[in-house]
Amino acid sequence: MVQSLSLTPEVETARVMLASCNGLVVLGQRLRSFFTNLSLWNPSTGFHRKIPSPVFSMKEGTNSSSVAYGFGHVMATDEYKLVFFELLDLAVHIFSTRDMSWKVIRAPHSSFPGYGMSIFTPRSSVPEYNGVPLLVSNGACHWVRNWVPEPAIYAFDLAEEEFSKLSLPLALMPELPNGLYARQIYTQVLREGCLCVWTWNCYGYAEFWEMKEYGVPESWVKLFHFSVRDLPDIFVSTIGWTPVLVTEGGTVVFDLYDKKFYGDRELVRVKCHREDKPVCSGRCKIEGAIEGLAEYAVMVYDETLLSV
Structure with missing residues (x-):
């Protein structure tokens, strides 16, 4: 089912959905060198609260397309944190809903997103206008450094505000x-x-691989695999694709770009099996998603009545 949401005037001013957690969506507007008009929004209840822009938004030379960010819940303190990783100064900008303020910590380049890693998905040939979203699991932001000296997952714990490294499956x-x-x-x-x-x-x-027990390298389990050649009618006309939603049962929702025109977007649901060929079980065209340089994003949203 496709459902359209009615936006209030204050929400309409935000052009970008940056992230979502527990029904809260981070909205913002990306200008050439900074993010502005940041806010939290619950589409289900209409809750909306503005949050101040991070410090780096005022710095000359900062490019928002090189800024990585994540948003997640800290259970121990029952607060939400929005984190921007600003590559220019290796600075981590952290916003807390408990204090409604920002703080800045420094990080070594050996751990920082963007150093020795490929932060884009296979659609990297397509310009990214929204910055680089980092995926949050187990209370931490995660990214993969593919190049030096050996591929590994890096994490930034939202509660402790510290970096760590996790091992990838040896088979990869x-x-x-x-x-x-x-x-x-x-x-x-x-x-x-x-x-x-x-x-x-x-x-x-x-x-696709799952870490059954967080932080335990031996717990990696292969969920399923597939080849784009198994679904030529779907992937042959695309310039890139990204999994938006993945279930342990083998359902993957892909965000696809049409190679003829960057604005043609489609969500495709594919049922993947461990050994059998994948099967397409649903398609949804995104009409008029991009016009010129208008911004567009797809994310998983959980409906809740939460406010902060």
Whole structure:
């Protein structure tokens, strides 16, 4: 079912959906060098609260397309945190709904998103206007560094505000003779909330893996795999695709770009099986999603009555 939401005037001023958690959506407007008009919104209740812009929004030379960000809930203190990772100064800007204010901490480049990593999904040939969203699971923002010195998952814990590193499945680590790795690996979050990674190669073969027990490398389990050649009617006309929603049962919702025109977008639901070929079980065209440089995003939203 496709449902349209009525927007209030104060919500309409925000052009970008940055992130969502527990029914709360982070809205904002991206100008060339900063984010502005940030706010929290609950589409189900109409709740809307403005939040101040981060400090780096006033800095000359900051490019929002190189800023990574995440939004999640801290259970221990029952607060929500919005985090921007600003590459120019290796600064982490943290907003808390408990204090309704920002603070800034510094980070080493060895852990920072953007250093030695591919932060874009296979649609990287398409310009990104909204910055780089990081996926949140188990109370932490996650990203994969694909290049140096060995692929790994990095995390930023929202409660402790510290960086850590998690091991990837060993089966995804075969090295080529030239010292590079055969796959690109990206973080994903299962619909059930567990940390997941998915990987693809230049031949269009993709795999999805779940970490059954967070932080335990031995708990990685392969969920399913598929090849774009198994669904030529779907993937042959696209310039890129990204999984938006993944379930442990094998349902994947893809966001597809049409290669003829960047504005043609489609959501496709695919049922993946461990050994059998994938089956398309639903398609939804996004009409008029992009006109010129208008901004567009797809995310998973859980309906709640929450406000902060």
